[in-house]
Amino acid sequence: MGKGSGGSGMTRGDRRRNARRERLRELLPRDGAVIGIDLAEDKQAIAVIDHDVRVLARKTVRVKVFRLGEALDWAVGQARGEGFAAVTVACEPTGPRWMQVQRLCAERGLPLVCVQPLVSHIAREQQDYTTHKTDESDCVMIARLAAELHCYIPEELDETWAHLRNLGRRRAQLITAATASVQRIRDFLSVAWPAVTETCAEPFESRTWLAAMQLVTSQCGGQPALLAAMGEDAFTAAVRPMIGDWGGQKARGPISRRIFAALTDTEGVVASSRRGLLRRVADELGDLQRTRAQLRATEADMVTVLGELGLSRLADIPALSAVGAAAILAEAGDPRRYDSSSSLVKHAGLSPSENASGAFSGDAHISRRGRPGLRLAVWRAVWPMLQHNPVIAAKYQAMTRAADAAAAGAGSQQRTAAQAAARVRRAKSRVACAASLLRWIYCLVVHGTSWDPAVAAGSYH
Template sequence: MPMRVDHGDVLLMSCAGLQSQDIEEDVMPHGSGLSRGDKRRNGRLARLRALVPPQNAILGIDLADEKQALVVTDHDSRVLARKRVRAKAWRLDSALEWARNVARRHGFADVTVGCEPTGHRWRVLDQLAAGLGMPLVCVQPLLVGRARESEDYTRDKTDDKDAVLIARLVGDLRCYVLERAEETWARLRHLGARREGLVAEATANVQQLRDLLECAWPAVLGCAAKPFESNSWCAALTVVLDRCHGRPERLARMGLARFLQAVNREVARWGGRQVWRLTDQAGVTAQRTGALERASFVLADWHATKRRLSEVEARMVEVLDHLELTDLVTSIPGLSTVGAAAILAETGDLARFDSPRAVVKHAGLCPRENSSGTKEGRARIARRGRPGLRLAAWRAVWGAQANNPVLTARFHHLTAREENPLTTGQAHAALAAALLRWLHVIITQRVPWNEQIASGRTDLSAAA
C-alpha cells in the first residue's frame, strides 16, 4: 500500500530526487499492521503487566539454602528497604509480610514477588506467596548474569546486588509466568525425569558391558546380530558370568544339557523363549578373569535397571490413561504410548501453549533466523527451551518415521529436493517439530490424528 505524504513530504522528496510512488510501506495482512508475533508478544506483556501492576512494589529475592537476600524496590528499581533472612525457603512467610508492610508504608497497594528458578525453592516460595495473595514471577538466571555485567561492566557478584537486579528485570517485564502444574501432570513430570535417568543408566551399562566383552571375550558379541536386544543372549550370558567366575572354560564341566537347562530357567527372567550357544573363547587372556567378573556385576545392574525402567514406563502410561490421552496420542502412526508420555512429561499440559509453534519454540526446535538487510545467513534451530523435550521428540521421531507415511514422505522431500536439501539431522529436527505440532492439535482440540490434515492436503478448519 503506498504511503500517504503531504506537501512538505513532496518537497523533501523532490530535493532528494525521489517520487512519491517510489516509497512504499510494508503493512501486515488483515489491515492491523501487526504480525502474529507482535500480537502474541503484546498478549504476553499484558499478562505480565497484570502480575506486575504499577500500583505494586517489587520484592526481589535471591534464594539460597539458609540465607535469603530480600530487597523491596519501586518500578524504577529504587531500593525502598533491604533485609537478610537466615531461614529455609519454607520459613519466608514472615519476610513476605514484612515486604508487604514496607510497600504499603510507601504508598503501594501490595508487592509482586520475583526470584530466580533455583532448584525447588521457587516452588516453595510460589506456594507461600499464593497463600498470602501475592503474585509471583520468575527471572531467567542467564538474564541476571548478563544484567550483572551490564551494571558496571564487571562480574562483581553478591546476593544483595542480585536481588536488586532481579527486581529491576521484573519491573522491566523481563520475566515469565510460572507453570503451575496440576497434580496429575506434576506426577507425569516426575515420572518422566525418573525414566530419563534410568534410560541414561541403562545406556551406560550397555556401553560398559560392550567394552568389557570386546576386551576379554569378543566372540560372545558375535553370537547374535543385535546381542543386547536378544533376551536369550542376555540369559545365556548371565548363566555364563554367574557360574564361571571369570573363567568360561569351567563351564565345560556342566555339560551341554545342564547348561541349556540353566539358560532355560534364566531366559524367563529376561522375557525370552529361545536358547543360545557359545564355544569360542578368544580375547585378552590377562584381562579375562577380572573383566568378566566385572561384566557380571554390570549385567546384573543392567537387568535391574531395565526392570525399574519398565515399571516407571507402566506408571507413565497409567497417567496418560487417567488423563484420557492414550487413544489420542496413539492415533499417530508409529508413536508409542511411552514415547508420547515422555514428550508430555516435558511439556506439561499442552493447553498452556497458545499455539503449536509455541511448543516447538519451547523445545528449541524453531528456526533461528540470521538476516540483516539484504544479507541472508544460514538458519539453524534455536536450541533454547527444554533440552529434555527436544531429546524426547527426537527419540520419538526415530521410532515413528518408518511407520508413519507422512513423516516418511516429509523426510524424503526434505533430504532429496533439488533446492536447499537438508541433512539427515536437520530433517529429523524438522520432523520432531512437526510431531510436537501434531500433539498440540490433537490434545488441545481432542481430535484424532488425520493423515490428510497432517500432510497439508486438507485444511483443519475445513475438516472441522
C-alpha cells in the first residue's frame, strides 16, 4: 500500500507541490502570454513570449522602474494584439525595484510572479553553456522560466509587516556597524594602550568602561597619563555623568579605579602611533555610542510593532526575547503565507540537504538556500535557549549526550577523532534546535495558540 490514498504512493510533500504548481498555473495559463522584464537602474528590457517561448515583441526603454507603466501597457497591448487574453508579468526580485513592478501590476490587475536570481543564473549556463549575458536575452529567459513554472508568487506585505521588515533590516545594519566599531577600537587599543583592555572582563559590554574610555580619549591629547593628576575620586566623578549616554544608570567604581590605575601603564605601547590611534578610538567610541542608541530605539519600535500584530505572546517562549521574535518575523514575514512549518524552515535554509543514491548515503548538510537574514536571526535567537529554555535544552542534551560521552571515554589515539565527531554533532544539534524554534513560531502564529512546553516537547496527548 502506498503512502497516499488508493495506493498512489504520493506523499504529503507531493500533494503540497502539486497544489503549489496548480496555483502557479492559474496565474500562468497555457494559453496565455508572459511579459518578462529585466530590471536595472535606468534601463529596462521587456519581452513578450507565448508558452512555446516564441518572442512576440520586445522593447528596451531607458526609464526608472517607477515610470515603467507606459512600456508595460505597450507590452500588454502587444500580447492582446496576438490574441492572448491572459497576460502575466515576470521579473527577478532585484533590490527594491521589483516592488514598483508589483505596484504597477496591481494598478492594472495583472498577475505577477518572480524568478529567483539563482534560478536565472543556472538557467543562463544551461541555455548555451557560456557566460553570455545581456539584458535583452535575460528578459526572454525570465519569461521562459516563468512559463515553465520555475517561479513563485511574491509576498504582498501590508503596512505593519512592511514596517517590521524595514526595522529588522535596520537593526541588522546597526548590529553590523556596532560590531565593526568594537573590532576597530580593540585593534587600535592593542597598539596604543594594550593594558586598558585588561581592566574589565568584557570591556565592550561594560558601560562604565566605555564611559571612562570616552573621557580619557577625548581629553588626554594622546597621553592618558596626563589625567592621573586629577586624582582617582575626581576621575570617577567625571565618569559618572557620562554613563547615561551609554544607556546605563550607575557607574561601577572598581572598573573606574582600574582604568585610572592604567593611565600611567605604558606596557606594549607603540609610542609613535599612540596619539593618532587614541584620537581614532575617541571617534569610534562616538560612533559606537550613537549606533547603540539607535539600536535600542529600533528594537523598542520592533517590540511595539510586534504588539500591533498581536504577537507579543511569542515572548512567552522561555529565553526568546520580544526583540528576537520580532527579528525573526521581520525576515520571515507573516508565517501564514507558508504552506507548512517545514516550508518556513526551508525558507531559512535550515532544512537538511541529503546526499544519497542507491546504496550510497553521504552526510547531510543544511541547504543554506532561502533567506540568509532569517537564518542569522534564528541562529542568534537560539543560542540562549540552548541553556535557558527547558525544552530546547533537553533536546540539545539528548542529541549530544552520546557523542560527548564517546569523546570523553575515547582513548588517546581515538580522542581527536571522537572530539571532532562530537563538535559536528553539537553543530547539527544546534541547527535542529533552530529549526524547532521556527516550527514553534509557525504554530503559535498560524494556530493562534500560546506557549505550551508539553506540546513543544511532543509529549502532549
